[in-house]
Amino acid sequence: MATPATASKRPRGGSTTASDVETRGRGPRQSIMSRSAAMLVMGVFTLYFLTPIWWLLTTSTKTGGEITSTAPLWFTTNSLGTFFDNLGRLFTYGDGLFGRWLLNSAVYAGVGALIGTVIAAMCGYALAKYEFRGREAIFNVVLSGVLVPATALALPLFLIFSRVELTNTMLAVFLPSLVSPFGVYLARIYAAASVPGELLEAARLDGSGEIRTFFTVSTRLMAPALVTIFLFQFVAIWNNFFLPLIMLRDQALFPVTLGLYAWNSQISQIPELRSLVIVGALVSIVPLIIAFLALQRFWSSGLGAGSVK
């Protein structure tokens, strides 16, 4: 929100800032040197961050034998064909298990984060915009929830779910993932910053109900924040490992991360899984990268929204 405005106010990148005028006496050489040093640092780390992903991409276009016998960080003459070949094997191996896993992950993370965001937004909004008894107590409980490690909950959840015979079902992973104390915390901050109290008063005078005002007016004002909460909960569920590991036995219910983990631990018995794991890893990170790129405008302004007072 305020980010672009702040950015344009600033004299960065320009050549006529006060600092340039001031430091001109020391000559432009120093400035060129620090510029190149900065670019060098960032360049080296760009290699660090992107090389593993690049390796994953090039290796996905090779057959099992070619992985060791060809140039490791480049393509082969028949890359495209091999890549589609690998993709085909990936999606047909074990009766299309991999497609099933992707679908499961989409349900766990996509649907889970969507519902979780709405629930967290409602609660955070109420904590920010209404005064009622026990408000601080509730907020403090939510804050403590942020500090409780989710993995500490996995085992007791498993024991409880096994009492009601819900382990090894999709619900066992789906239901606990809906709760995001951190989302409530963020929603409260965003609501306090972006929904003016006067607007709510005006809506009241117009006779609009509280719930309707929330869904028609307030959620629009909170939109960048909601996208941010959604994305980070999506990532948290997509990456969650302990809960599905401990809850699920049936491979058909696995999310894609647990599925690839399972394949990866069988490589020594079934070597052909190696190239499937590599292609599968590539395919499994593509949805997340696309989501982040497509929603970049929202979350990057969402990142800035709360920090600008």
Place this chain on the structure above:
Amino acid sequence: MTVISTPAESPKAPPVTRKNRSSGAQRRAVAIFIAPFALLFIAFYAIPIVYAVIQSLLTVEREGTFGKPEQVFGGLVQYQQVFQNTAFWEAVARVLLFGVVQVPVMLGLALLFALLLDSPLLKGKKFFRLAFFAPYAVPGVIAAIMWGFLYSPSLSPFGAVTSNVDFLGADLVLWAIANIVTWVYVGYNMLIIYASLLAIPTEIYEAARLDGASNIQIAWRIKIPLVVPAIILTAVFSIIGTLQLLAEPQTLRSFSSAISSTYTPNLAVYTTASIPNYNLAAAFSVVLALATFILSFVFLKATQRKVSQ
């Protein structure tokens, strides 16, 4: 995210609505807003915590060697076991060592990159921002699989290095995991710090520049002190994450024999639960959750006091 500037903002935000607030309609609205989250929180946070504590106070008894096992109240027997379990405490010491080294390195890098992004020295900022953030889209399991291949002597594209340095051996594997975690999270932390840098009003720099302050002085004397709350927040999340380490070491076990089944506290929980010794595993979980909670809480309080002084 915006959280950043908010730890400074105490939970006691001024009441937003007017005195005539507690009208029936508003009270009903608050109940509707909060109820879904409250119910889920009780079911999947509060009850599991209580249940874990109860389980940890039970112990299994049998009548004779082959008698039917029966759970009876055992007091603090399990906790006695926890404190005598050297493997568990070795795991705790291991992740603490990991955290003491990895968290400062990761946050130091994140701060450096955020400052460079915020300085006038760089071109192509948008590219760097995305490139450094991209690994965050890679789940821990997938990142561990990828780096597992990159570390392995036979498959790595950097075979010249990996066949001489045993990254997966007992001496280095902890730092091999630290590298994976750093690779995934630097960009995320960088963005949080960068968002709070963008929120600093430019006028402050103008004044400093006119006084002849260099870029480095501005970064050191003005920018860093102002983003301390953001750094504290990222540090707390990193501490929680470190104590919870599971996905990366568990995945790397198929690449390295140096990672035992109790390598991290959470791995110990998982291994103990699969025996199955649920009562001891529950006691591990409770101790771990308490330790995490206390450590992050103390860290928050200690740093907040320093900041406000």
